[in-house]
Amino acid sequence: MMYLNINYQNATFADYARLLRMLQFANNEDKCRIKVRMYILDKIIKKGEKIG
DSSP: OOOOOOOGGGOOHHHHHHHHHHHTTOOHHHHHHHHHHHHHHHHHHHHTOOOO
């Protein structure tokens, strides 16, 4: 299992980039977890909340 802890209140683009890098080396279970976290970060970015 990979370390996927993200503080969404203080998330930065670096967190999103870290998830993208982790995605290519993850197994199927971890890929699902990574995609969920990327989805949440994407919604925060599109909502216009401050990120990074």
